[in-house]
Every structure is written in structure tokens, then in C-alpha cells.
Amino acid sequence: MLSSTVMSVSPGVPTPSSLTPPSPPSSSPVRAIPGSYGWPVLGPIADRLDYFWFQGPETFFRKRIDKYKSTVFRTNVPPSFPFFVGVNPNVIAVLDCKSFSFLFDMDVVEKKNVLVGDFMPSVKYTGDIRVCAYLDTAETQHARVKSFAMDILKRSSSIWASEVVASLDTMWDTIDAGVAKSNSASYIKPLQRFIFHFLTKCLVGADPAVSPEIAESGYVMLDKWVFLQLLPTISVNFLQPLEEIFLHSFAYPFFLVKGDYRKLYDFVEQHGQAVLQRGETEFNLSKEETIHNLLFVLGFNAFGGFTIFFPSLLSALSGKPELQAKLREEVRSKIKPGTNLTFESVKDLELVHSVVYETLRLNPPVPLQYARARKDFQLSSHDSVFEIKKGDLLCGFQKVAMTDPKIFDDPETFVPDRFTKEKGRELLNYLFWSNGPQTGSPSDRNKQCAAKDYVTMTAVLFVTHMFQRYDSVTASGSSITAVEKAN
Numbered sequence: 001m002l003s004s005t006v007m008s009v010s011p012g013v014p015t016p017s018s019l020t021p022p023s024p025p026s027s028s029p030v031r032a033i034p035g036s037y038g039w040p041v042l043g044p045i046a047d048r049l050d051y052f053w054f055q056g057p058e059t060f061f062r063k064r065i066d067k068y069k070s071t072v073f074r075t076n077v078p079p080s081f082p083f084f085v086g087v088n089p090n091v092i093a094v095l096d097c098k099s100f101s102f103l104f105d106m107d108v109v110e111k112k113n114v115l116v117g118d119f120m121p122s123v124k125y126t127g128d129i130r131v132c133a134y135l136d137t138a139e140t141q142h143a144r145v146k147s148f149a150m151d152i153l154k155r156s157s158s159i160w161a162s163e164v165v166a167s168l169d170t171m172w173d174t175i176d177a178g179v180a181k182s183n184s185a186s187y188i189k190p191l192q193r194f195i196f197h198f199l200t201k202c203l204v205g206a207d208p209a210v211s212p213e214i215a216e217s218g219y220v221m222l223d224k225w226v227f228l229q230l231l232p233t234i235s236v237n238f239l240q241p242l243e244e245i246f247l248h249s250f251a252y253p254f255f256l257v258k259g260d261y262r263k264l265y266d267f268v269e270q271h272g273q274a275v276l277q278r279g280e281t282e283f284n285l286s287k288e289e290t291i292h293n294l295l296f297v298l299g300f301n302a303f304g305g306f307t308i309f310f311p312s313l314l315s316a317l318s319g320k321p322e323l324q325a326k327l328r329e330e331v332r333s334k335i336k337p338g339t340n341l342t343f344e345s346v347k348d349l350e351l352v353h354s355v356v357y358e359t360l361r362l363n364p365p366v367p368l369q370y371a372r373a374r375k376d377f378q379l380s381s382h383d384s385v386f387e388i389k390k391g392d393l394l395c396g397f398q399k400v401a402m403t404d405p406k407i408f409d410d411p412e413t414f415v416p417d418r419f420t421k422e423k424g425r426e427l428l429n430y431l432f433w434s435n436g437p438q439t440g441s442p443s444d445r446n447k448q449c450a451a452k453d454y455v456t457m458t459a460v461l462f463v464t465h466m467f468q469r470y471d472s473v474t475a476s477g478s479s480i481t482a483v484e485k486a487n
């Protein structure tokens with residue numbers, strides 16, 4: 001009854017011949033989307049408890065794939081009930097590379113206010129302004145703000161690598177001193193200071209040191225501001241059921257961090273004048289729009305992203321002496337000792353790049369992506385076709401899509417050289433951490449991370465610098481427990 005022509009190629013994602021996933025035959029009937037939203041109130045609550053408490057997000061999605069024998073299905077995702085009035089938890093999950101890639105096709109989906117799902121944190125957190133990440137490409141303001149963000153990155157590209165390296169030196173000096181003193185040093189604080197310091201210099205064009213309070217506590221202010229916005233949607237492994245009752249039942253109000261946010265705002269207003277002026281004169285943004293967008297990019301996109309990404313990079317390297325030996329060898333054979341690191345000098349480090357990509361594949365820092373159907377369309381998974389209705393909310397869980405067995409061999413295993421050689425380079429078409437393929441280009445017409453290449457290059461610099469400085473580093477949890485210095 002519902003048979004229809006099949007859209008066999010995923011939008012925006014080339015399908016290299018060697019990796020062609022099986023497409024549904026062109027005469028495939030459209031399949032009804034399996035799964036259900038359950039009874040009103042009860043269905044969303046049951047799914048929320050599974051998601052946060054009984055199963056955890058990854059098992060939540062994997063169990064439903066098994067149950068429905070489909071990587072596309074209906075379900076509820078948090079937050080829901082009792083104090084999220086007007087938030088609709090109903091989504092259509094898209095969990096293989098093919099169906100996930102429809103999230104990037106701006107002809108069929110829109111991204112207005114869906115950064116973290118149907119729930120949107122109060123705009124009070126951003127001065128009553130809907131910042132870039134919440135704007136759809138059809139809104140004229142999106143192109144202005146995205147171009148502004150990409151311009152900041154382009155202009156800071158000449159100092160980015162040297163600022164990363166200088167801040168890394170400070171970070172490792174602090175960690176070295178801690179390890180020398182007590183054989184183990186928590187790296188969280190020095191790492192966050194490093195991230196905050198180089199980002200503020202590159203994105204705001206200001207040295208945090210000009211304000212002792214911002215230099216000392218700016219990163220903590222951002223931590224709190226980001227955390228409160230995301231709290232209803234993330235698991236913090238606090239004691240259940242207290243987490244469900246106190247942390248996931250209502251949105252936290254902005255006034256709890258208002259004072260800190262004002263201090264960050266004043267800092268940018270006073271010390272980021274050059275970048276503010278460009279926002280106003282070249283991108284036609286008001287001063288308030290420029291500052292709130294800059295703070296969001298700095299604090300939420302960049303600081304928030306790296307704060308999650310670097311610990312997973314360290315743990316991907318830890319306890320793997322053979323991998324560290326190979327990385328050390330590549331770094332030292334391709335880069336002469338004492339060479340100042342630049343984007344150019346690290347670009348041929350194939351294994352380092354591959355390890356960075358593999359870490360992003362298995363530990364995508366932004367776990368979920370959402371998009372709303374702009375119109376009715378047909379969405380394909382590897383083996384089926386589904387009717388999507390205008391207004392449906394699609395929800396992609398990165399970690400499951402990035403272990404799609406039809407694309408990645410031995411998908412659950414960390415394979416350090418997976419992204420090397422020709423086949424590895426083709427696989428970059430399916431690396432989606434940035435809300436688009438790693439081979440794609442962020443632009444004002446799409447919603448791919450503006451800093452797609454800066455993020456990976458910064459991580460490449462991080463690993464390269466580490467093996468210039470050390471023979472080996474051992475991390476355990478959030479601590480560095482041993483470092484062997486290079487001779």
C-alpha cells in the first residue's frame with residue numbers, strides 16, 4: 001500500500017565503491033517505523049528511567065535496535081515530566097550511518113532550537129538571544145553569525161598552534177610537579193586551565209591574565225554555566241533515584257550563574273574590542289549579539305567540547321605502551337627536535353591523525369544530534385525506507401552510528417591505524433562527530449561544526465607535543481600517574 005520509489009543514496013555523504021553499504025532495492029516497500037511512544041506520561045517516564053537509570057543511553061538505543069530489528073524506530077528521550085511543560089519527548093531514532101546522514105541534509109531537515117532536542121535551555125543563559133547553534137540555516141542571522149565564527153577561527157589560525165603549545169607547556173609543568181610530589185596528579189584542573197587560556201587568546205583575542213579573577217576562575221564559571229544548561233539532558237551518575245527527582249525533573253534557572261556570566265561578559269566587552277568591532281562592522285551584528293555569541297562559542301562549543309574530548313584522548317592512549325611507542329616514533333622521525341609546532345609541521349603525521357579520528361569515532365564528545373523534518377520525505381537505513389512527516393524530530397546517537405558494522409570492520413575495537421592509507425581516508429566520509437562528514441566543509445548553509453578542522457588539528461598538536469616532551473605518559477581515571485621524560 002505504501003510502496004514508493006526509494007531514495008537510495010544518503011544525502012551529502014559520498015559512498016565510496018569499496019565501502020558501499022547494501023542499499024534497499026529500488027522497489028522496496030516503505031516500512032512503517034517500528035516502536036511506539038507508549039501511554040501519555042507513562043511512556044515518556046518509562047523511557048526516561050531506562051535512559052538515565054536502568055540502561056544508560058548506549059544500551060537504551062542498542063536494546064531497541066535488537067527489539068525492533070531496525071536502526072530506525074520511534075522512542076521517547078528525556079527530558080520529560082513533570083516540569084517540562086511543552087517539551088515533546090517523541091523522536092525517531094536514526095542509528096546507522098546511512099539514516100544518520102539525513103540529519104545533515106538541510107533541504108529536508110531544519111535545526112531551529114533543536115541543539116539538545118525539543119527541550120531548549122532558557123535564552124536567559126545567552127542574554128535573551130538565540131545564538132548560532134540554535135539557528136536554522138533558513139534564518140538570515142545564521143549565515144551572519146556562522147561566518148563571524150569562521151572568520152574568528154581564520155584570523156586566529158596564525159597564532160593558534162603557538163598558543164596551544166605555550167598553554168600545554170604550562171599544563172604539563174603543573175602536572176609534572178604534582179607527579180614528582182605525590183606520584184599522581186589530577187589533570188582536570190590544569191587541563192581546563194590550558195583549554196580556557198588558549199581559547200580565550202585565540203577566540204576573544206585577550207589574555208585572561210589581564211583580569212586576575214577571570215584568569216583564576218574563568219574556566220569554573222564556564223563549567224557551571226554549561227552544566228546548568230545541559231543538566232536535564234545528561235547523566236551525572238549521582239545516586240538514583242535522587243538524580244531523577246532533583247536533577248532531571250526541571251530546568252535550572254539562569255540566576256544561579258548570572259553573576260559569573262556577567263563577569264565573563266564584561267571581560268569580553270572590555271578586552272575583546274578588536275573582535276567585537278569586526279562582529280559589528282563586518283558581520284552586521286549588534287554588540288550584544290556579538291558578545292553572547294562569542295561567549296557561547298568560547299564556553300559551550302569550544303571549551304565544553306575540548307573538556308570532554310581531551311580526557312578521552314588521554315585514556316585512549318593510556319595503558320598502550322606499543323601504541324605510544326609507534327606514535328613517539330612517528331613524531332620524532334617526522335619532526336626534528338626543537339621544531340616549533342605548526343599546523344603545517346604536523347599535517348603528515350598519519351598515525352597521530354588516525355588516533356585522533358578513532359578517538360572521536362568511539363568517544364564522540366557531543367553524543368546526540370537532532371533535526372526536525374522540514375517537509376515530508378523518505379528516509380533510508382541500509383535495508384529499509386521510512387516515511388518521515390513534516391515536524392517529526394529525528395534523533396541520532398553518535399556512538400551507535402559510529403559503530404555501524406556495515407561501514408566499520410570490527411566496529412567496537414579501537415583500531416589506531418583505522419583511518420590511514422586509502423581505505424582509511426575513504427572512511428572519513430563516515431566520521432560524523434562534527435555534525436557532518438569529516439570530508440565535509442562547514443559553511444553558512446549547513447550546521448557542521450565551524451571548527452571541524454581546528455578541533456582535529458588541536459588534538460594532533462596535543463599528541464605530537466606530548467611525544468616531543470615524553471617517552472610515555474600513564475593516565476588512570478582523571479589522574480596522570482607516571483611520566484617518562486624524553487631524553
Ligand code: HEM
Nearest residue numbers: 132133149301302305306309365366434435447449450451
Ligand atoms: C572538541 C571540540 C568541539 C566539538 C566536539 C564540537 C562539536 C560540534 C557539534 C557536534 C556541532 C553541531 C551541533 C548540532 O547542531 O547538533 C557544533 C556546532 C558548532 N561548533 Fe563546534 N565543536 C567543538 C569545538 C568548536 C570550536 C573550537 C568552535 C569555535 C569556533 C566551534 C564552533 C561551533 C559553532 C559556531 C557551531 C554551530 C554551527 C552552526 O550553527 O552552523 N566548535 N560543534
